[in-house]
Amino acid sequence: MPQPPLHVLLVCSRPRRPSPALLQHPAIGELSVVTEYGHVHDYGPDTAVATVRDVNDPEAVRRAAARLFARRPADAVLAPYETGLPAAGYVRSYYGLPGPGTETVGRFTNKLAMKRRLATAGLSLAPYVAAHSPRQARAAAAELGWPCVVKPAFGGGSKGVAVVEGPEALERYLAADRALPAGTPLLVEEFVPMAAEYHCDAVVERGEPRFACVSRYFGPPLGRPGALTGSRLLPGDHPERAELLELHRRAVTALGLEDGVTHLEVFRTADGGTLLSEIACRPAGGPIPDMIEHRYGVDLWDTHVRFSLSLPSELPVARPESTTHTLNVLLPVRPGVITELTPAAELSALPGVRSVRMLHAVGDLVPEELYSASATGFVHAEVATDAEVDGLLAELAGRFTLRTKPVDGSR
Amino acid sequence: MPQPPLHVLLVCSRPRRPSPALLQHPAIGELSVVTEYGHVHDYGPDTAVATVRDVNDPEAVRRAAARLFARRPADAVLAPYETGLPAAGYVRSYYGLPGPGTETVGRFTNKLAMKRRLATAGLSLAPYVAAHSPRQARAAAAELGWPCVVKPAFGGGSKGVAVVEGPEALERYLAADRALPAGTPLLVEEFVPMAAEYHCDAVVERGEPRFACVSRYFGPPLGRPGALTGSRLLPGDHPERAELLELHRRAVTALGLEDGVTHLEVFRTADGGTLLSEIACRPAGGPIPDMIEHRYGVDLWDTHVRFSLSLPSELPVARPESTTHTLNVLLPVRPGVITELTPAAELSALPGVRSVRMLHAVGDLVPEELYSASATGFVHAEVATDAEVDGLLAELAGRFTLRTKPVDGSR
Known part of the structure; x- marks a missing residue:
C-alpha cells in the first residue's frame, strides 16, 4: 500500500475546479492534473497539467497522463467528480495503480452497464431500452409509451435527463447537441409516476456498507423549477430505513464495489414498491455531504479521497441515530x-x-x-x-x- | 445468456485478417467489424465495417462500434488476436455485453498491470521497472544492469521485445518508432539467463483450469534467427509438469480470469527455479493450437470464440495423457x-x-x-x-x- 504524502494524478473536467480543501488534502504531497483544454491556469505553478479535448475519452486522458508520467509517475489517481471517474478508473487499471479500476467504476458511471448488471441481480428498475441512434430512440419511446424519460448513459447531476411528453418533444431533445455525443448511448425509460424519492449515502469497505444513511427528497429533483428542493435524513427508527439500506447493500454487491463512497437514488412508486434509479461511486452533489458530516461526523469527501488513493478510510464511529x-x-x-x-x-x-x-x-x-x-x-x-x-x-x-x-x- | 447465432462485433487490426474458419464459426450469425484504416475490403459485402486509425485506442474502437450499433447493436464482441483484445474487453464493459471485460483482459494484455498483480500474489518474475520516457528507460537499465530486456507493455508474439546489450543498443532501440508509441509504457527487465522455456496452454472455466497441458520450447523464441524453433508437449508423467500446472493455476487466480483460453510462458533459470514470463488470454500463436488439437482433441480456437461470446465451452473429454x-x-x-x-x-x-x-x-x-x-x-x-x-x-x-x-x- 502506498504511503502518503503521494504524488496524485487528478482527473478533472471543464465545469468544476476542485475545492481548495480537496487539493490540499493531507494525503496529497504532489499533484499532477489532466483536465480539459483551456484550464491549465486553474492550477498553480507547482502543478504539472496536461489537457485533453474531452475528459470522457479515457484513452485520451491516459495518453495525457503518460506525458505527465514521463516527468514522474504518479502513485495514485483521483477524480473528485462524476465526469472524471471513468477515465480515472481506466488510468488506474492501465498502470496497475491502486483504487477502483475501470470495470468497477464503469458499472457505477455507465447507466447501461449499471442497469444490465442490476437487472441481472434481480433488482427492480424502470423498464428501459438502450438507443444507439435517433431511429432506435424513437422506436424505444414508441415501445415504452409516452411520457418517457431519456438520459445519456453517462453523467451526474441529472445532466441531459428529460421527461419527454411525446414525439415532438423527443425530436427537440434529439436535435440538441447533448443527445448521443461521441456515440454515447441514450437510455429511454418508462416514466413511472413516483410517490417519493430517497437517497442512500454510504461508505463501503471490503464490499460491505460500513456507514450508511437514508434521506428523503422534499420533491423529485426534476420538474419543479423555482421551488425549494433538498432532502431530510430519515431518523434511525424510520420504518422505511431498513428496506432502503438493504436495497443499497444488494446494489453494491451486484456491481462489485470493494471500497468506495456511494450515492444511491431510489423511487417509491404509487403502489408502494421501490425502483432503483441509479447509484454513483462518489459523494452526493450539493449540500448532502455537509448534512451527513453535521449529523454523523462522517466526512464523505475525505473518505472518497482516501479510497481513491487506496488508503484506509479512517472513519470515525458515526454518531448514534437519534430522533432529530x-x-x-x-x-x-x-x-x-x-x-x-x-x-x-x-x-x-x-x-x-x-x-x-x-x-x-x-x-x-x-x-x-x-x-x-x-x-x-x-x-x-x-x-x-x-x-x-x-x-x-x-x-x-x-x-x-x-x-x-x-x-x-x-x- | 445470448442464444446463437449471434450478431458479433469483431475487433481486428492491420496485420492479421481472421481465418475463414473463424469468420464462419457456427455461433456467428451476423458479423460487424471494427478494423484499422484501409481494411474495409478485407470483408464481404454483407459485413458492416467501421475503421479506426489505431485499434490500440479502445475508446476510438468503442466510438466506431457505436456507429455500427446505430444500425444494429451487437450481441457479443470477439477479438481473435492479441492486438484487438483490450479494445474488445473495453467495448464489452462499456455496453454491458457478456464475455471478459476490460479489467480482466487488461491484466492479461498489459504487462505492467499483469506483473504488478502477479508480483503482489507472490509469483516469481524477473525484476522489472516501468519506464514512461527514454530518460526513465535509461535509468531503469542502469539500475538493472546489462544486458537487460526491453518490451512494450502491450503486444504479443515477442513484438518489440529485445535483449539490449548496453547503452548504445538501448539508444538504438529507443530511437526506433516502436518505442513508447502513444505513451505506451516500456518495461525494462533484468536479463535472467534461462536453462529452458515452457508454455502452458489451458482452458479456464469458472476460474479453474478445466484442461491444461505443458510444452517445452526447443530453444528460447528470441535470439536464434534461422534455427528450427517449436516445442514439444510434456507427456503426462513428466516430472516438471505438476509444478508448471500449479504456476498456471496461481497466475490465473491472481489475475482473476473466470472463463478463457490461456497461454502462459515460464522460464526455468540456471539454478532450477521458475520465473513467470507472461500470460495471455487467447490461444497461443503459430502451430501450438493445432498440436494440442491433434494430441488432445481440444479445439482452443473454438473455445476462445465461444468464451468471447459467453457461450458454454462444449469441451470434449481430453484424450488421456500418454508417453507419446x-x-x-x-x-x-x-x-x-x-x-x-x-x-x-x-x-x-x-x-x-x-x-x-x-x-x-x-x-x-x-x-x-x-x-x-x-x-x-x-x-x-x-x-x-x-x-x-x-x-x-x-x-x-x-x-x-x-x-x-x-x-x-x-x-
Missing part, C-alpha cells in the same frame, strides 16, 4: 443576472437553521446550464418534529426572494 | 523474396511427421517485420522416444533449405 430531523435545503436558482437575493443572515435567524452557505450574490451571472445541485445557496437545519420541518420549509419559501434579469439588460 | 512425444516445429523464415524452399512432401516423408503446413512458397515476398510465430511452415510430428525427437529435429534441420534474395533483385 436533519435537513438540507437548496435555495432555488435560475439563469440570468441576480438583481435581488435574500441575505444569508435573514435565513440564519430562522429557528432550527444551523448554517446558510450562499453560492451566489447580487450581480452574479448564473449560467444557462443548471444541474440538480445548482442553487443560490444551501441551508442546513435541525428541528425536533415533523411539524417543525414543514414549518421551516414554509418559512424559507416565504422569506426567500430571488430576482434576475436577462444578460442583455431587460427585465 | 508430440511436437510442433516452425520452419525458419527471413525477410526477402523466396527463391528456394524444401517441398512439403519431402518433409512429410520423414518418420514421425504427421502433417506439414507450408505458409510460404517460392516467389513469396516475406516482410521485414517478423514475430515469434513467423515461419515458412509448420511441422507436426509424433514419435515414441526422446532419441527419436532429437533424430527428427536433426533430420528436419538437415533437409530444410530456404534461400531468399533481397527485394531489389540482387542476391
Whole structure:
C-alpha cells in the first residue's frame, strides 16, 4: 500500500475546479492534473497539467497522463467528480495503480452497464431500452409509451435527463447537441409516476456498507423549477430505513464495489414498491455531504479521497441515530443576472437553521446550464418534529426572494 | 445468456485478417467489424465495417462500434488476436455485453498491470521497472544492469521485445518508432539467463483450469534467427509438469480470469527455479493450437470464440495423457523474396511427421517485420522416444533449405 504524502494524478473536467480543501488534502504531497483544454491556469505553478479535448475519452486522458508520467509517475489517481471517474478508473487499471479500476467504476458511471448488471441481480428498475441512434430512440419511446424519460448513459447531476411528453418533444431533445455525443448511448425509460424519492449515502469497505444513511427528497429533483428542493435524513427508527439500506447493500454487491463512497437514488412508486434509479461511486452533489458530516461526523469527501488513493478510510464511529430531523435545503436558482437575493443572515435567524452557505450574490451571472445541485445557496437545519420541518420549509419559501434579469439588460 | 447465432462485433487490426474458419464459426450469425484504416475490403459485402486509425485506442474502437450499433447493436464482441483484445474487453464493459471485460483482459494484455498483480500474489518474475520516457528507460537499465530486456507493455508474439546489450543498443532501440508509441509504457527487465522455456496452454472455466497441458520450447523464441524453433508437449508423467500446472493455476487466480483460453510462458533459470514470463488470454500463436488439437482433441480456437461470446465451452473429454512425444516445429523464415524452399512432401516423408503446413512458397515476398510465430511452415510430428525427437529435429534441420534474395533483385 502506498504511503502518503503521494504524488496524485487528478482527473478533472471543464465545469468544476476542485475545492481548495480537496487539493490540499493531507494525503496529497504532489499533484499532477489532466483536465480539459483551456484550464491549465486553474492550477498553480507547482502543478504539472496536461489537457485533453474531452475528459470522457479515457484513452485520451491516459495518453495525457503518460506525458505527465514521463516527468514522474504518479502513485495514485483521483477524480473528485462524476465526469472524471471513468477515465480515472481506466488510468488506474492501465498502470496497475491502486483504487477502483475501470470495470468497477464503469458499472457505477455507465447507466447501461449499471442497469444490465442490476437487472441481472434481480433488482427492480424502470423498464428501459438502450438507443444507439435517433431511429432506435424513437422506436424505444414508441415501445415504452409516452411520457418517457431519456438520459445519456453517462453523467451526474441529472445532466441531459428529460421527461419527454411525446414525439415532438423527443425530436427537440434529439436535435440538441447533448443527445448521443461521441456515440454515447441514450437510455429511454418508462416514466413511472413516483410517490417519493430517497437517497442512500454510504461508505463501503471490503464490499460491505460500513456507514450508511437514508434521506428523503422534499420533491423529485426534476420538474419543479423555482421551488425549494433538498432532502431530510430519515431518523434511525424510520420504518422505511431498513428496506432502503438493504436495497443499497444488494446494489453494491451486484456491481462489485470493494471500497468506495456511494450515492444511491431510489423511487417509491404509487403502489408502494421501490425502483432503483441509479447509484454513483462518489459523494452526493450539493449540500448532502455537509448534512451527513453535521449529523454523523462522517466526512464523505475525505473518505472518497482516501479510497481513491487506496488508503484506509479512517472513519470515525458515526454518531448514534437519534430522533432529530436533519435537513438540507437548496435555495432555488435560475439563469440570468441576480438583481435581488435574500441575505444569508435573514435565513440564519430562522429557528432550527444551523448554517446558510450562499453560492451566489447580487450581480452574479448564473449560467444557462443548471444541474440538480445548482442553487443560490444551501441551508442546513435541525428541528425536533415533523411539524417543525414543514414549518421551516414554509418559512424559507416565504422569506426567500430571488430576482434576475436577462444578460442583455431587460427585465 | 445470448442464444446463437449471434450478431458479433469483431475487433481486428492491420496485420492479421481472421481465418475463414473463424469468420464462419457456427455461433456467428451476423458479423460487424471494427478494423484499422484501409481494411474495409478485407470483408464481404454483407459485413458492416467501421475503421479506426489505431485499434490500440479502445475508446476510438468503442466510438466506431457505436456507429455500427446505430444500425444494429451487437450481441457479443470477439477479438481473435492479441492486438484487438483490450479494445474488445473495453467495448464489452462499456455496453454491458457478456464475455471478459476490460479489467480482466487488461491484466492479461498489459504487462505492467499483469506483473504488478502477479508480483503482489507472490509469483516469481524477473525484476522489472516501468519506464514512461527514454530518460526513465535509461535509468531503469542502469539500475538493472546489462544486458537487460526491453518490451512494450502491450503486444504479443515477442513484438518489440529485445535483449539490449548496453547503452548504445538501448539508444538504438529507443530511437526506433516502436518505442513508447502513444505513451505506451516500456518495461525494462533484468536479463535472467534461462536453462529452458515452457508454455502452458489451458482452458479456464469458472476460474479453474478445466484442461491444461505443458510444452517445452526447443530453444528460447528470441535470439536464434534461422534455427528450427517449436516445442514439444510434456507427456503426462513428466516430472516438471505438476509444478508448471500449479504456476498456471496461481497466475490465473491472481489475475482473476473466470472463463478463457490461456497461454502462459515460464522460464526455468540456471539454478532450477521458475520465473513467470507472461500470460495471455487467447490461444497461443503459430502451430501450438493445432498440436494440442491433434494430441488432445481440444479445439482452443473454438473455445476462445465461444468464451468471447459467453457461450458454454462444449469441451470434449481430453484424450488421456500418454508417453507419446508430440511436437510442433516452425520452419525458419527471413525477410526477402523466396527463391528456394524444401517441398512439403519431402518433409512429410520423414518418420514421425504427421502433417506439414507450408505458409510460404517460392516467389513469396516475406516482410521485414517478423514475430515469434513467423515461419515458412509448420511441422507436426509424433514419435515414441526422446532419441527419436532429437533424430527428427536433426533430420528436419538437415533437409530444410530456404534461400531468399533481397527485394531489389540482387542476391
